Amino acid sequence: MAANSHSKAYAISTPPGSVYIVDEGDSTADCILIENGTILSVGNVEQIRKFWSDHNPSMSLKMFQTPPGSIIVPGLADAHGHILAWGTKERLPLEGCASIDDVLLKIKLYLLGHPDILHDHARWIIGMGWDQTKWPGGKFPTADDLDREPLLCGRLVLLTRVDGHACCVSNAVLSKLPKLPDTVYGGLIVRNKAGNPTGVFVDNAMDLIDRPAPTESETLENFNLAMHDALRVGLTSIHDADSSASDIAFFKRMADEGRLPIKIYLMGNVPSDDYWGPQIPRLINYGLHKRLTVRSVKLYADGALGSWGAALIAPYSDKPDTRGLLRTPPETLHRLVEQFYEDDFQVNIHAIGDRANEVVLDIFEDILNKPGADVNKWRPRVEHAQVIQRSDLERIGRLGVIASVQPTHATSDMNYAETRLGPHRVKGAYAYQTLLQASPGKRLPLGSDFPIEGINPLLGFYAAVTRRSPQGTSPHGPGGWFPAETLTRTQALKGMTSDTAYAAFSEDSLGRLAPGFAADFVVLDRDILRIPSKEILDTRVLATVVDGQVAYGSL
Incomplete structure (x- = not known):
């Protein structure tokens, strides 16, 4: 039975302990009370019924029950x-x-x-x-x-x-x-x-290459397909990691028309070495449903490992005639970052190779040493943070810079990464547990980088907790590739909910199932925090709920 999209209040209950709140105590509950798109209370069924009757003695409460074995988690977010x-x-x-x-x-x-x-x-x-x-x-x-x-x-x-x-x-x-x-x-x-x-x-x-720009109808078709697929796999929030000025104008129009079915956080980008901040509008919780935010920019330090474009300090092990590519001169990158900082933009920089990460951290450190600089107010991000020297793994945490990573990149690259990097350097690559522990707030936002990888966030969840391919294999055997860098299931869930919300300045309204938070949640047909790992990728989304309304599936 689908929830009435016009109902202002309802409760949804699960088997005992099957609502994962994602708080500091890893708390669970049995029931959530929702009104006008916001969570009012979380507890067991008796507590929720009492809370409702105490505040609404003359009104009955619509109650939904999820199937046996199912769970509820906060709406899943893709940080990249x-x-x-x-x-x-x-x-x-x-x-x-x-x-x-x-x-x-x-x-x-x-x-x-x-x-x-x-x-x-x-x-x-x-x-x-x-x-x-x-x-x-x-x-x-x-x-x-x-x-x-x-x-x-x-x-x-x-x-x-x-x-x-x-x-x-x-x-x-x-x-x-x-x-x-x-x-x-x-x-x-x-x-x-x-x-x-x-x-x-x-x-x-x-x-x-002067490739043709997509037509307006093609852009709308691409958008609708992405939104359909996102909701189908439980995504209620996406950080778009390279939005041109025309892309932003398109998303703004969708927001004005109330056609954004999920929360979207855009990183503006203009391909220019001249400062382009004025071309990026500042939009916070914008639109008919307040689902669009633009307050950050995306810059590029280097290329990618698979095309030998990631900028390395030493030559590639399998291509010793190259060290990769710095896509932006360090002095230009520094000048741009400094101006974006002055104009109060969050700065998110693509950095894959250890040379690129070193350059980016040098820039961030220089700016964070300025009088009055507050990393928690600015929240600079390294997108990918893929191959990093041991000293910079420590430094990124000491500075409080956010590492935004994509677990499926590790399992997609693991069969050739050591060939590219060699046995020593690869130990500082895809170091997710190390990055998490280095973070002063123990935060590691997780994404997919779709369409480079699949859009299903459970592919990233599985990769993070197993370090194996979907077929269960890895170069290091069934225990996973560099298994010390696996995340626990609780850490991975937090990485794709509350950690990602923090990376978008939304930790007070998104990423948890707590009173006052948006009623964004997902009903899964099995408990991904407890089932055998080989079953994680068989999990189905029964319902995706955004602001209290069913956007996919049914309750």
């Missing part, structure tokens, strides 16, 4: 995702392809199933998700590879790597480009032995 890109990737997803031939076959089948694109040679063919580390030989694809499929000859094709930090384009795209520069700061044009571009562009070099 890309909302509109999810829909773009889902049009032509290339993850799972085991070779370039698999990629070509998938594109061929896509075109045969979309005759409007097949027969319109002006249309770009855009896909995402290839990962050469899973292919024989581990080499990047090339434009010539794409031409091996007859349906692609002469077509405009752009295929983005799974990490979003490299792409491969067709010869038709290459022929449209103006004369390419010999070098690109923070980027790489991959060339063959004759010096000609192969079709692969890495990081900042990707900006040389």
Whole structure:
């Protein structure tokens, strides 16, 4: 039976101890009382009934009961995702392809199933998700590879790597480009032995490709798909980790029209080395349902490990001719961060390699040493915090800088990370338990980086607590990859609820099931904090509730 969307008050009960409050005492309860989208009380059924009758003696209380074995947790939050890109990737997803031939076959089948694109040679063919580390030989694809499929000859094709930090384009795209520069700061044009571009562009070099912007209808379609999929897997809050000025305008319009079904926290980004703060509006709990916030910016220090773009202090173990790419000169990054700090923007910086993390922490430390600087007021974040020197693992905690991490990156990368980094350096990579313990507030917000990874937060929960692939494997055996860095299930749940709320300045209203908090919660069909780990990924969402109203499923 679905809850009446117009009912202002109701209670929902579970089997004993199956409401996970996510507070400092790891408390549980049996029942929640909700009115006008806010939690009024939490306790057992008798306590809730008494509370209601004491305050509303003449009104009966609608009561819902979840099925046996089910639990209620706070609404799940993703601290790092890309909302509109999810829909773009889902049009032509290339993850799972085991070779370039698999990629070509998938594109061929896509075109045969979309005759409007097949027969319109002006249309770009855009896909995402290839990962050469899973292919024989581990080499990047090339434009010539794409031409091996007859349906692609002469077509405009752009295929983005799974990490979003490299792409491969067709010869038709290459022929449209103006004369390419010999070098690109923070980027790489991959060339063959004759010096000609192969079709692969890495990081900042990707900006040389004038790809078509999505139409308004495509943007709306991408948004609706992402919102549908988010609610289906229990997400009630997403931090969008790179929102252009036009993206922000789109989300603002959705908020004005009351079309945001979840809480959205945007990180503004403008690709410029000149200060662009005035282009980012400041919106706090904005819109018809007060679900949109813009108060932070996203900057980039480096690229990604899988495309050899993460900036390292020492050369790559498997590619000793490179140390990766700093996408922004350190002095430029420092100048931008300082200005954003002065203008009261939270600053969130992408940093994967140990060199990039060192540069970012140097900048944050310099600013936090200023008179009057308060890290709890500013809350700077390192997005990914993936490969870090031991000394910087200590420093990030000492400074109080927030490490925003994605557990599925560890399990996606674990089969090649040591090849890239070597046996010593890899020990400071994906060090989630170490980062959590270093944090003065014991906070570690968790995200997925979808569409680079799947949107289901339970994929991240499982990866965090097992350090194994969904098939149960790891390079270190069934105990998981570097098992000392696993999180407990309680820590992981906190990471995707209250810790993520803190990272968005929302810890007083989101991330817990407590009086005065928003009635954002999820009903799961089994207890992910107690079931065998192999069953976690079989868990289904029975209901996703936002501001007290059922947005997916039923009660």
